[in-house]
Amino acid sequence: MKSTLSKINAWLHLWLGLISGLIVVIVSITGCILVFEEDIYKIIQPFRLSPPEAKAVMLPPSALIKSAEAAFPGIELRSLTYHGEGESAEVSFHSDSTLWIDPYTAQVRGISDHEDFFHLMESGHTTLWLPVAIGRQFVIYGTLVFGILVITGMVLWWPKKWNRHNIRNAFRVNWKAKLKRVNYDLHNVWGFYPLIPVVFIIFSGLFMGLGWVMKSAYWVASGGKLVPMYYVPSSDTTQVAATPLMQVLDQVWKFSVAELADHNSPALILGIPDEKDESVYVYTNTEGPHYQIHYFDQFTGRQLKGTGMDVDKFNEANGGDRLRRINYSLHVGSLWGIPSKIIYFLASLVAASLPITGFIIWWGKKSKKLKPAIRTSKALA
Template sequence: MMTILKKINAWLHLWLGLASGIVVVVVGLTGCILVFETEIEDMTLSHLHAEHEENAPMLPPSELWKSVNKALPDKKIFSVWYHGADRTAHFSLDSDSSVYVNPYTGKVVAMIDHEDFFHFILDGHVGLWIEGKVGTMIVSSATLIFFILLITGMVLWWPKKWNKSGRDRSFKIKWRAKFKRVNYDLHNVLGFYSLIIALILTITGLIMGFAWFNKGFYWLSSGGESAPTYLRPFSDTTKVNVVTSFENVDKAWRLGVEKIGVYEKDAIIVSFPKKSSDPISLCVDMYNGSWRYVYLDQHTLEQLPSDVQIDDLGVAQWLRRTNYALHVGAIGGLTTKILYFIASLICTSLPITGFYIWWGKRGKNKKKKGKAISQLRSTELSITQSKN
């Protein structure tokens, strides 16, 4: 029975690996590049940094809005992103470009097209540069297959005997051996060492890729509870039925940075309501890839009951809130990013080394088959000659 299960496991590992290999290589390689996106942009893009006098205060959203509206009077402005001290703020609007503003002076610093290098890489990572949902579905499906491959690979990796020879084969790369053996060790040994991070990458990716997986993971991590239903917040229009003034947007911003935000208070996203029923949304506590949204009634600035307080998070809610940070390796800063980069690089190599292992065995099997046929023909010829 165990022999049959091992054969099924090996068969699944082989053919699922061949089926998803190219997609895994693309997703893994683009993931390696995206790990250090923030660091690379900080070093290469001057418009992300804001010059200002010492102890100069940041201007409120209304003042920055005026500058952008003057530069682009025909565009709808949705929100402003404050990225923290010494950094420019940027505006989200119905345009192909993002507008960067010095938050201390209100001066427009740059207008940058969305379609930059990292946006191109991200499109490949999430959708293989295929328009619509098809590419995303292919990537999500390949991620699910890769998750299965990690489990079946662990079964194949498991040493038959935990003696010195078995441990060496499973934990060490025999660099002085022939290329085939080195390639096998690169697949087998490095696959094991990257397993934990690879599982985090795939699970967090599946949470973003499949609603059923998202709900199932929440149910599992919460001990059987269902994920809370999203409640869309609305401002109360029974007393006031006009869009609030910028004064309330500025007050909401101050509430976000002075009272609502727990850490990284200078980093915040503030929305500009378009309808009287829209809330003012604040994205606060933007730190290491995590954030939370708080919604305020635009007329009264009272907090609407659609979000969870940061100090009330259970395990499942914390995992949901930090899922993106866990996926990109931002949760632990530069150290985890380096580990994620190495693990992503190994994940990228696994389909390549695995394919070479299969191709080598395929050639070996052909040689064995050819040799067996030759021996059979030789035997038949000998029998024929003896009869004659």
């Protein structure tokens, strides 16, 4: 019985690996590149940084929006992001261009285009550069298959006996061996070391991609609660002439920084409404997973009540809401800054190598079986 289960496990590992191998390679390599996206941007696009002068204070949204509208007249604004001390504010339009403004002087620092190298990598990571409806499904279910491969791989890796010889073979690459053995060790041994970050990456990816995974994880983490419905409150259109929008945005910004943000954090996203019944939304504490969304009436500035997984303070939210808000950071490796990003980079690199080393192992075994058959057929001829 045990032998039969082992054979089934090995068979699953082989064929699921062959089926999903190319997907895993593409998603993992692009993931490696995207890990340091923000850090690289700050090097190649220095206009994203705005070192403040002594005693400089950040300007309100109306001042930054005025500069943005002067730079891009006639283009409708979408949102304004304050990234934090020493960083430029980001103005997004209903276009592919993003404007970067010094939040202390309102001077335009630079313009970036959404359609760049990292956008190309993101497209490969999420859709394999295929049409979204098709490519996204390939990525999601390829990730699910990779999760099964991790389990079957662990079963294959697990030493039958925990003696010194088996432990050495399970945890060490024999670099002095022949190339075939080195390749086997790279697949078998290196596949074990990044296990924890790889599991986090797979789980968080499936959390974002599969509704049943998200709902199940939320139910467990929240102690048996269902995912709350999202409700975005509307502005009171009977108060259209109450207060100019720019004045409301300034009031909302000041209130958000002073009263709503933890540790008085200036990092927030301010959504600019398109329609008269829309509310102004504000994401506070956006520098990490402690973000929280708030809604305000665009005509009066009155705070409104919405529902969802990110409307409560992080410290007051249930386990499911916290998991939802920490999930993206868990996926991209930004929870602990550069150290965790390095770990995720190496883990993704190893993950990308596993289908390649696995294919080489399979091809070697296949070739070995074919050679006797070729010799026999030649002899019969």
